[in-house]
Amino acid sequence: MLKEKLQKALERQQLVTIIYMSKLGGITKRRLKILEIRDDKFRAYCYKKHAQRTFFIDQVLAVEPVIKKENEMIE
Template sequence: MREQLIKAMQRNQLVDIMYIAKNGSVTKRRVRVIKIVGDSFQAFCFTRQAKRSFIIRNVLAVTPVFRKEREVV
């Protein structure tokens, strides 16, 4: 997971993550990784519209978000 998060941060790319919260619930978040420090990372969470800290070991999956350009005909 760490490598995928590092790549996303370097590319300034949005990612969808599946995350286990402190209360044990699993959530899906769309985030932009800001920095990685030790066993955690800070990201802007588009679900909460705020900066949040996440623990890397609680991330279940990381999926890059690809935006499709809309064509005007």
């Protein structure tokens, strides 16, 4: 189900917010633009790190689309 949400975001070029668990067990919230999905991982531009990063789908705990409101600035 998470992979389908990521795929839709990629197709729509929509920003998403994810909750992600690192290999060491740390949990972070990230705002991403999905660039590519391959097998069990995906590449995205991470607005928190201001760089492209690779994420493993099985370490994503939640995915939500970023809803832009008129005149609202997205960080």
